[in-house]
Structures are given as C-alpha cells and as structure tokens.
Amino acid sequence: xxxxxxxxxxxxxxxxxxxxxxxxxxxxxxxxxxxxxxxxxxxxxxxxxxxxxxxxxxxxxxxxxxxxxxxxxxxxxxxxxxxxxxxxxxxxxxxxxxxxxxxxxxxxxxxxxxxxxxxxxxxxxxxxxxxxxxxxxxxxxxxxxxxxxxxxxxxxxxxxxxxxxxxxxxxxxxxxxxxxxxxxxxxxxxxxxxxxxxxxxxxxxxxxxxxxxxxxxxxxxxxxxxxxxxxxxxxxxxxxxxxxxxxxxxxxxxxxxxxxxxxxxxxxxxxxxxxxxxxxxxxxxxxxxxxxxxxxxxxxxxxxxxxxxxxxxxxxxxxxxxxxxxxxxxxxxxxxxxxxxxxxxxxxxxxxxxxxxxxxxxxxxxxxxxxxxxxxxxxxxxxxxxxxxxxxxxxxxxxxxxxxxxxxxxxxxxxxxxxxxxxxxxxxxxxxxxxxxxxxxxxxxxxxxxxxxxxxxxxxxxxxxxxxxxxxxxxxxxxxxxxxxxxxxxxxxxxxxxxxxxxxxxxxxxxxxxxxxxxxxxxxxxxxxxxxxxxxxxxxxxxxxxxxxxxxxxxxxxxxxxxxxxxxxxxxxxxxxxxxxxxxxxxxxxxxxxxxxxxxxxxxxxxx
Ligand code: F6R
Numbered sequence: 001x002x003x004x005x006x007x008x009x010x011x012x013x014x015x016x017x018x019x020x021x022x023x024x025x026x027x028x029x030x031x032x033x034x035x036x037x038x039x040x041x042x043x044x045x046x047x048x049x050x051x052x053x054x055x056x057x058x059x060x061x062x063x064x065x066x067x068x069x070x071x072x073x074x075x076x077x078x079x080x081x082x083x084x085x086x087x088x089x090x091x092x093x094x095x096x097x098x099x100x101x102x103x104x105x106x107x108x109x110x111x112x113x114x115x116x117x118x119x120x121x122x123x124x125x126x127x128x129x130x131x132x133x134x135x136x137x138x139x140x141x142x143x144x145x146x147x148x149x150x151x152x153x154x155x156x157x158x159x160x161x162x163x164x165x166x167x168x169x170x171x172x173x174x175x176x177x178x179x180x181x182x183x184x185x186x187x188x189x190x191x192x193x194x195x196x197x198x199x200x201x202x203x204x205x206x207x208x209x210x211x212x213x214x215x216x217x218x219x220x221x222x223x224x225x226x227x228x229x230x231x232x233x234x235x236x237x238x239x240x241x242x243x244x245x246x247x248x249x250x251x252x253x254x255x256x257x258x259x260x261x262x263x264x265x266x267x268x269x270x271x272x273x274x275x276x277x278x279x280x281x282x283x284x285x286x287x288x289x290x291x292x293x294x295x296x297x298x299x300x301x302x303x304x305x306x307x308x309x310x311x312x313x314x315x316x317x318x319x320x321x322x323x324x325x326x327x328x329x330x331x332x333x334x335x336x337x338x339x340x341x342x343x344x345x346x347x348x349x350x351x352x353x354x355x356x357x358x359x360x361x362x363x364x365x366x367x368x369x370x371x372x373x374x375x376x377x378x379x380x381x382x383x384x385x386x387x388x389x390x391x392x393x394x395x396x397x398x399x400x401x402x403x404x405x406x407x408x409x410x411x412x413x414x415x416x417x418x419x420x421x422x423x424x425x426x427x428x429x430x431x432x433x434x435x436x437x438x439x440x441x442x443x444x445x446x447x448x449x450x451x452x453x454x455x456x457x458x459x460x461x462x463x464x465x466x467x468x469x470x471x472x473x474x475x476x477x478x479x480x481x482x483x484x485x486x487x488x489x490x491x492x493x494x495x496x497x498x499x500x501x502x503x504x505x506x507x508x509x510x511x512x513x514x515x516x517x518x519x520x521x522x523x524x525x526x527x528x529x530x531x532x533x534x535x536x537x538x539x540x541x542x543x544x545x546x547x548x549x550x551x552x553x554x555x556x557x558x559x560x561x562x563x564x565x566x567x568x569x570x571x572x573x574x575x576x577x578x579x580x581x582x583x584x585x586x587x588x589x590x591x592x593x594x595x596x597x598x599x600x601x602x603x604x605x606x607x608x
Contacts, residue, residue: 001602002087002101003027003073004179005196006160006170009187009217014061017071020189020196021051023244026252026396027192028602029073030081034058035088035097035162038066042097042164046086067217068168070160072099075602078107079124088162089128091135092119096145097162098134100127101192102177103607105155130159138163146171146212147227156353156607160190170215174207177606178351178379181205181213181220183234188215193375193604194237195244195394202237206377235377244394251595253397253489257581258448263402264574265441266391267409275434277417282370283386284342286421292342295322296367297411298330298358299346300605302404302484306346306372308477309573310411316570317419317433327358328608337365344414345371348395348403349604350378357608359383372410374403388414397596398603399489401581404481405444408574412437415570436568440575446565447578450549454579457560458586461544464492464515468506469580470499470532471519478573479519482580489598490588499532512540517580520547520554521564521572533557546579548572 003024007013013036021032032054033046043064047053051073058064072087079085088097104110107126114132115121121128133152138145142163150159156176163169172179172190182189182197182204190213191197194204207213210225222232249255271277295314297307307324315322325333327345331354337343343362347355350373359380363369371384374392381387390406416433419425425433461467467486469479476498483496497506499518510516516536520529533543534557545558548566555561562579564572588595 001027001075001604001606003029003192003196004070004099004101004158004160004190006070006172006190006215007187008068008168008170008215009184010067011187012061012065013067013069014058014064016200017069018051018055018058018061019199020191021054021071021073023196023199024073024192025051026195026398026596026603027073028398028597029075031074031076031083031086032072033086033088034061034064034069034071036064036066036069037162037164037167040164042090042094042162044088044090044097046083048081048083048086068162068170070097070099070162070170077103077607078126085123085125087127089123089125089131091131093135095138095164096131096134098127098131099160100130100157101606102157103155104129104153104157106153110152134161142166142169142171143214143227146173150175150212158192168216171212172215173212175209176353178604179207181207181215183220186217188217188220190215195396198237198240198244203234204237205232205234206382208382239393244396251397253399253401253585253595256395256397256401257578257585259393260402260405260578261441261445261448263392263406264409264444267406268413268437268440271413272434272438275431277413277420277434279388279413279417281386282388282414284368284370288368289418289421291340292320293340295320295342295344296330296335296337296362297322297324297344297346298327298355300327300352300354302400302481303346303348303352303355303407305477305481305484306404306407306411307344308480309408309474310344310415312474312477313412313570314415314418317415318422318424327352327354331358331361335362337362337367339366341367343367343369345369345380345384346407347371347380348374348390348392348400348407350375350380351604351606352380353606353608356380356383372407374406398598398601399485399584405574405577409440412571433568436571439567440571443565443567443575444578447575448582450563450565451579451582454562454582455586457544457562458583458590460560461515462587462590466509467492467494467515467517468510469494469496469517469519470502472499472525472528473522474573475519475522475525475576478576478580479517481577482517482519482584485581485584486587488601489584489595490591490593491599492587499529502532503535507535507539510536510539510541514541515544516541517544517546518558519576520545521576522569526553530557546576
C-alpha cells in the first residue's frame with residue numbers, strides 16, 4: 001500500500017525522506033516521489049519503479065535542497081504506475097504539493113467541478129483534486145485551506161501537504177488509513193508506519209480518524225475536525241532499527257521464519273505467571289465471558305486462516321459456537337450479532353480496511369470486540385474494546401510468517417484462558433495445556449531444525465504448475481495457509497482442499513503431473529488421510545507428506561516427507577506451518593521470485 005513520509009527540521013530533507021521511503025518499501029509500491037520546499041518554491045522529482053530509481057534521479061536526495069518536504073511510494077489504484085501518476089501532485093500554480101494514501105471516492109465529481117473552473121489536470125489520479133482544492137481555498141491561512149479541502153473529500157485518505165509559501169510547515173490529515181507522527185529534537189516527522197521513523201526517533205503519536213496535525217521543526221500540534229487543538233499521548237516504540245533490517249539473511253521472509261521461536265515465546269511467555277494464564281489485558285471478565293453465546297473470528301488472508309484454526313481450538317475447549325469468517329464477507333452480511341456476541345478481529349498490521357469495516361459493522365450491532373494485533377497503536381487496536389498484542393516485532397516481508405504463528409499463539413492463549421474461566425477444564429487438563437503452550441517456542445525451533453532438507457525438496461518440486469494441499473480439520477486450515485504462502489511468493493497455482501472433498505469434483509484435476517501436499521498431523525484422522533493419499537496416487541499424482549516426527553507410516557504413502565514435531569494436538573497447526581513456509585520460500589527462491597515483495601501485493605491493505 002502507499003507509503004507516506006514527511007519531514008521538517010534543519011537538516012536537508014530529501015535524503016531523510018528517501019531513507020524513510022526505503023524503509024516503507026516492504027509495504028508494496030510501483031512508483032515513488034519526493035517534494036521539498038525551498039526558497040519559496042517546490043522542487044519535485046518522481047520516478048516509476050523503485051525508490052532506487054528516485055534516488056538515482058536525485059543523487060540520493062542530495063540534488064534537492066530544502067529542509068522541509070514530503071515523499072511517497074505509490075501502489076497504483078487510479079491510473080497506471082507512471083512518473084506522471086506518481087505522487088506528490090502539485091496544484092495548478094505549484095503552490096501546494098500533496099501525497100495521499102487511500103481512495104477519494106468523490107474525486108470524479110470534484111474533478112469535473114475543478115475542470116469546469118478552468119483547471120487542467122496532469123494525471124489520472126484521484127489525488128490531484130486535493131492539490132487543486134488546496135490552492136483554491138488558500139487565502140494565506142494554511143490550516144484553513146487544509147481543513148476546507150478535507151471537508152470536501154469523501155472516502156479514505158491520509159494526506160501530507162507541503163506549501164511553497166509556508167517555510168518549515170507541514171500538515172497531515174487522517175481519515176481512515178495509518179498515520180504516525182514522529183517527535184524529534186528540532187525536527188519532526190509523519191509517516192505511514194513507525195518503520196519509516198524508528199532510525200530517527202522512538203517517540204511517536206498515533207493519529208486518529210478526523211484529526212489533522214501541523215508540524216514545524218520545533219512543534220507538533222494536533223487538531224480535531226473542527227480545528228480545535230487536542231492533547232495526544234506520546235508513545236515510545238520499543239523495538240530498534242536492527243529489528244527492521246535483514247541481519248545477514250538473504251530475505252526478510254527467511255529471517256522472519258527463523259525468528260518464530262522467539263516471536264512465539266514473546267507472545268506466550270509473559271502471559272503465563274506461576275502456571276496461570278493472565279489475559280487481564282483483554283478487559284474481559286469471567287462474568288462477561290460467561291455471557292457470550294457466540295464468537296465470530298474475522299480477518300483477511302492469513303489472518304483468516306488463523307481464525308479458522310482458532311475456531312477449532314476455541315470450540316473444542318470452550319464449547320461456545322465459533323464462526324470464522326472473511327472480513328470482506330462479514331462486513332456485507334446481515335449477520336446475527338448482539339451484545340452476547342464476541343468478535344475477535346485478527347490482523348498483523350492492524351490497518352486492513354475490510355477487517356476495520358467488519359469490526360465497525362459488528363460493534364454497531366452490539367458485539368464486544370477483542371483485537372489480536374501486532375502493530376501497537378494501529379487502527380484496529382484502538383477501535384477494539386480490548387487488545388491482545390502479538391509480539392512478533394516488525395514484519396517486513398509481504399508474506400506473513402511470524403505474524404501468522406503469533407496470531408495462532410494468541411488464539412491458543414485465549415482459548416485456554418477462556419475455557420478455564422468458564423470452568424470447562426479440570427486442573428490436570430489446564431496445566432497440561434499450559435505446558436503445551438509453553439512448549440510451542442521450542443517446538444517452532446524443532447520444526448525449523450527438522451526441515452532443513454526442504455531446500456532439496458524445493459529443487460525437485462519447484463517446476464510444478466499446479467498443486468494441491470489437502471488436510472482435514474486443523475490440517476485443512478494449515479493447508480490453506482501453506483497453499484497461500486506458496487502461491488503468493490512463487491506464483492505457482494495451488495489450491496487447498498479439505499481432503500474429504502476431493503472426490504466431489506476436484507479429483508478430476510489429479511493426474512500424473514500433479515504434486516499433492518498431504519497434511520497428516522492429526523492422529524485421529526491419519527487413516528482417513530491415508531485413504532485420500534491413495535486416491536490421488538491411484539491417479540498418478542506424486543505426494544509430499546507432512547507428518548509428525550517419528551511417524552514412520554507416512555513413508556509407505558508419500559514420495560517425500562516433511563515433519564512437524566509432536567505436540568499437544570490442539571496446537572499442532574503452529575509448528576506444522578513452518579515446514580510449509582520453508583517449502584514456499586525455497587520454491588520461490590529456486591524460481592528466482594521477488595520473495596519479500598511479490599508482484600501485485602501490498603503488505604498492508606488499507607483500501608477495500
Ligand atoms: C499473506 C498475507 C496476507 C495478510 C492479510 C491480512 O501472507 O500476509 O494475506 O494476512 O492481508 O493482513 P493483516 O494481518 O495485516 O490484517
């Protein structure tokens with residue numbers, strides 16, 4: 001998704017802005033641009049393609065003087081990823097430059113109105129209307145021009161605004177979409193996320209919808225929609241810049257796969273004290289849990305896959321009906337929701353537009369909402385009644401790995417905690433489950449160690465055009481995630497199927513060219529999976545089996561084998577995904593794919 005950076009201070013702005021853009025590259029983009037105000041005019045450079053192209057055009061920013069500016073990475077929505085459509089966009093007489101993340105839904109009407117007034121548009125973007133409106137409304141009062149412009153816009157937007165006549169002053173506006181202010185000494189910043197700022201400051205302010213901020217080198221002032229100054233809390237970012245760098249790994253994705261034992265530990269360990277799980281931070285009391293008669297878990301992509309795993313585990317332990325639903329579907333469904341419904345919204349970024357909309361819809365119908373989120377201070381975290389933070393640290397690779405496994409860890413914690421509060425567990429089972437949770441970090445490590453041969457399997461199987469992932473119950477949920485990992489980074493088509501469903505149609509696609517990845521980590525369903533494996537083998541398919549370490553039965557069935565360490569069956573989906581992440585990673589590497597930034601994908605999907 002688009003990334004925004006703004007800087008005002010005494011140092012040269014453009015190199016700082018380019019550094020910020022580089023740190024936002026992981027979000028996904030297809031063009032970039034920078035604008036600085038200098039000596040009463042705005043200098044602007046834009047480039048399609050990478051930030052490296054923009055750096056090349058500006059000698060790494062050195063070619064642009066000026067100590068106040070804005071910059072942008074664009075993920076095209078309106079208009080192709082060309083230099084002209086890249087942000088910033090200038091107003092008619094070059095008085096204002098604007099960068100924008102989001103979609104301005106009424107841009108066509110605004111454009112028609114401005115064109116009727118004689119303004120000639122240069123780009124195909126929705127954003128350009130903002131630049132022209134700013135100039136139209138500017139009468140010497142920068143803040144008023146920004147407020148009048150924002151009042152004309154409908155949709156979701158975060159804006160950064162620079163004015164040639166206002167040296168050292170920047171405005172930014174937030175109306176859905178992430179925006180963070182960074183507080184420095186004699187310099188201040190705004191950005192789409194903390195990754196862009198953490199090399200320069202750890203003191204940040206999370207902006208809320210409907211707010212605008214004014215930045216000068218000395219001061220940051222936040223206003224509400226009416227222009228009234230408001231006080232905001234300053235938060236301190238706890239992770240450092242190394243956490244957002246590759247640390248010797250070839251790709252962020254591999255680094256993040258390897259970080260999973262630590263990330264899972266950070267998510268679980270601090271919440272277990274003296275053998276007891278303490279999730280007081282959710283704000284849910286035993287009485288409130290007792291009132292819940294339905295849980296809906298929602299999210300998008302991998303977060304949805306975590307929701308599906310959560311459904312199995314929570315239902316099994318808490319005996320409360322659980323639905324797992326894609327946020328993009330839930331938001332438009334006339335779901336049966338009331339004050340006895342608990343919505344669990346799962347999101348790594350905390351900024352996914354569909355998840356936010358589904359939350360708003362369910363909360364408006366009375367649901368209580370608990371968010372499982374990685375990014376502190378994100379929109380979802382602030383919208384929910386309670387938050388259970390996953391403590392994965394910054395996730396940079398577009399394909400989630402540690403974000404997903406820490407979501408599983410948080411859902412498991414919740415399931416065991418809630419079951420105990422509801423009196424559904426005897427003491428022995430509770431302490432068995434708590435031990436099972438505490439074992440997960442070392443099991444994640446074991447899953448990595450057991451599967452180092454996966455790179456050789458990837459050499460053998462990377463040429464596939466289509467493959468299937470099959471499994472039952474929680475293995476089916478893991479199959480969905482394994483399949484998504486493979487397709488998003490290697491561009492190989494794959495489908496996840498509930499193994500028992502194959503024979504209801506899809507088996508028609510199975511032939512001797514097909515590789516089927518069969519997940520067999522549920523002991524009670526092992527024999528059923530063997531029958532499904534035999535069905536596909538009878539049609540000539542090759543089988544890559546995923547089984548529990550030490551289970552020799554799989555050798556009789558599969559051509560190649562991946563392993564997951566034995567663990568509490570309810571938690572098996574966590575270690576089990578790791579070999580599939582590694583498989584996807586090494587297949588994509590064999591195929592020379594852009595692993596950390598796959599084509600057409602963005603890290604954080606802040607538009608619908
Ligand atoms: C897949 C992936 C996406 C995200 C989805 C939700 O590897 O990363 O499917 O899981 O876009 O994102 P968050 O969790 O940020 O809401």
